[in-house]
Amino acid sequence: MSGDSGYPGIHTSGMSIKIATTSPGSLPSAPALESIWTNISFVDDKDAGLGENIGERTIMNWLNHDHKKFESAVYKCRTACDAEEWSVVEGLFPDLRSSYREHVRIEEEVLFPAYETHPGVSSGPTDSLTADHVQIFNLMNRIADRLNKKSLDSLAEDFSLLYRILIKHHEKEEEIFLPMASQALYSDKDAILESIKNQLETKD
Structure with a gap:
């Protein structure tokens, strides 16, 4: 696939980008929302693709992680709205x-x-x-306000919109940014993973 990557000034022309979307009906029930950053810790170099042909776009993607637990939780909230199971939404x-705020804090x-600060990279991504994060949290704040006020009529639409935004945002991260960052920052891998661990230990 080629075309616009979703980032200013960055296109996927000449690159093979696989976008793996998941249909809402196939999502599992939402798992516990512990930080997904714990799942990237110290990927083995062999599993990250090191030693293979980097010239053929094998990416050292040691930062890759799975966002589907967030998508699953949003989808579960959306289906609970349809069933008017408000206690499920209020609990989840x-x-x-x-959890998503912690995830974003570590990124930012x-x-x-x-x-x-890495030489030769653009701040566009x-x-x-x-x-995207600003848009996501504006929508999450609106949902929280409606839950607090028991204004429930538009919650299903809000969760549908949030689900679509998260899917697109996570595609940009997983398929484009994280592979680029993994390669650009590989020499600083240990220090970055240590910083992530420290942030998890000192979360708000």
Whole structure:
């Protein structure tokens, strides 16, 4: 596939980018929302693709991680709205929101600054992802406000919109930014992973 990557000034022409979307009906029930950053810790070099032909676009993707637990939680909230199971939404959404905020904080306080200060890279990808984060949390804040006020009529539509935004945002991260960052920052891998661990230990 070729075309616009979703980042200013970055296109996928000449690159083979696989976008693996998951249909809502095939999503599992939402698992516990512990930080997904714990799942990237110290990927083995062999598993990361080291030693293979980097010239054929084998990416050292040691930062790759799975966002589907967030997508699954949003989808579960959406289906609970259809069934008017408001207690399910009220029980799940606060954990979803706080867990995603922690996830974003680590990106914006550790990973993005490390990438932006690397010689020869553009801030376009991180600017685009940061703008996505603002949009995501504006929508999450609106959902939280409606839950607090028991204004439930539009919640299903809000969760549908949030689900679509997250899918697109996560595709940009997983398929384009994280492979680029993994390669650009590989020499700083140990220090970055240590910073991520420290952030998890000192979360708000």
